[in-house]
Amino acid sequence: MGTATTENWDREVDVIIMGAGAAGLTAAIVSKNEGLEPLVLEKTDQVGGTSAWSVGMLWFVDSAPMQAAGFKDSFDKARQYFARTVGTSVDRSLQEAYILKGRVALDYMLRNSALEVMAVDYPDYYPELEGGMFGRAHAPLEFDARKLGQHFKNLRAPLPAFAPFGGMMLDLVDLLHFLSFTRSLRSFRHVMKRFLRYGVDRLSYHRGTRLVGGNALIARLYKTILDRQINIWLQSSATRLIIDNGTVVGAEVFRDGRTIRIRARRGVVIATGGYPGSREMRKEHSRKPTVELGLGLPGNVGEGIRLGLSAGGRIDHNSEDTGFYVPMSVLSNEKGDEVLWGHFMLDRPKPGFIAVGKDGNRFTNEAASYHAFTLGMFDAGAIPAYLIADAATVKKYGIGVILPGSLSLRRYEKAEYLFSGRTLVELAGKLGVDPSRLERSVARNNEFAATGVDTDFGKGSSAYNIYKGDPTHSPNPCLGPIERGPFYAVKLMPGDFGTSRGLVTGSNGEVLDRDNRPIPGLYACGNDMNSPVGGHYIGAGITLGPALTFGYLTAMSIAGNRQAEVDSNANIPSSSTSKSRIA
Incomplete structure (x- = not known):
């Protein structure tokens, strides 16, 4: 408890973003590009979260890369596919936001970040259903980690399954060549080329610098973060939300052994990656018997969701299946x-x-x-x-x-x-x-x-x-x-490899209370928001596609919030005239 006067703030920014996975990094890049000052909090010592461990696919509808590759898609086809696969388990407005705005978000990021993707000839998981097709999966282009310089060490390494031999990353094409390298001269040459590059890398780096999949996706976003000089605080986590008159105005953050108070002039974004590492939350929300094994980041234990609940948010319970x-x-x-x-x-x-x-x-x-x-x-x-x-x-x-x-x-x-x-x-x-x-x-x-x-x-x-x-x-x-x-x-x-049940949000990522009203100043994206496909898995990239889409929509909503702001030097009304609390 305590009054939320400016003398009590240790720092002020426009946007506090919790989590440095694909959703959080996207929100930070968009916020910065739209003229705001974001601060990213990452509780571990590396960026990327579970996104860095993933294959890196992103699912979008009728995108520019799809059109360039010759895939014929439409919003109506996507709606038909959602109707057959997702149905009514998720609010229609959330589905519509993803279908319609996904390609907008992707186009924005392609123009305003180091992100590069290609639409691949890969099927939806139920292509035989009405609206299903090939081409909606988008793969990030490989990335040379040497471009990150000394910051390469801060990028989360992939799972060993995706980087055998101590750190040589392989994509699907590489794997297919490895399967046939003893039977094909072309495959043999391909494999030898990969080993040569890896051997040279290990002379100077802790692992291979040819990044693919989710590691390439995060590296591209991280490169943009570094180029735009966006602040990321590693080993820093929000422990409480500060609320004034029903509005989330900041957070208490634990960093370097002490707690500091940070004011968020525009909003707080929760993007901490769900709860794959929380046995308690998995027991409560997962199927029975509880799924015990996971490829999600063990440190993602649902703190973001719990903070959202403490501010009056709620969790969706419509979908039976709550994981991927x-x-x-x-x-x-x-x-x-x-x-x-x-x-x-x-x-x-x-x-x-x-x-x-x-x-x-x-x-x-x-x-x-x-x-x-x-x-x-x-x-x-x-x-x-x-x-x-x-x-x-x-x-x-x-x-x-x-x-x-x-x-x-x-x-x-x-x-x-x-x-x-x-x-x-x-x-x-x-x-x-x-x-x-x-x-x-x-x-x-x-x-x-x-x-x-x-x-x-x-x-x-x-x-x-x-x-x-x-x-x-x-x-x-x-x-x-x-x-x-x-x-x-x-x-x-x-x-x-992740959880799909999260905070109920509106179509711009605004966290909704029990009366379905937005909680001012509070947003969620990534696996902390309830997935727009619920517990269904309808195509490759159906976690990272929404992460990028709602990271973008959240930041654009915050940037477009033209409500009167209190000048950074003026006091927020004290508890004598407003209800100020810490959640």
């Missing part, structure tokens, strides 16, 4: 550390893989999106599930953390990451799976592999499935036989 899900496997390495692997696309959709539950039965389409596959685990009670393949398939495609062509699998078996059996019955015994049903599931898969049609779950029946399969395999890129032992399995558990 992916099946995961866990390898305990020699040091006792756990390596988490998300089974996004490199094994499940390929020919020669099936997934079964403890009963030995298949339960869903293995080539469905990672989110849909995990929902299949929930719906069938297939927790854990097991990914099954034979030796030839594992050698060709790898499985989980195991790379294609691996010469020895013994260490993975010793770590009880990989299970093997000379026969399916022996494998079933090690897994505790019904052996007769496992044999029947494999036999049925082999029939489908021969005909090219999966009559049980439709694996390989959609454009999205086929995109994820092996284009060199026929008659179906996603269906292959499981024939000769030894047979292998990896245990799958449900996981996620």
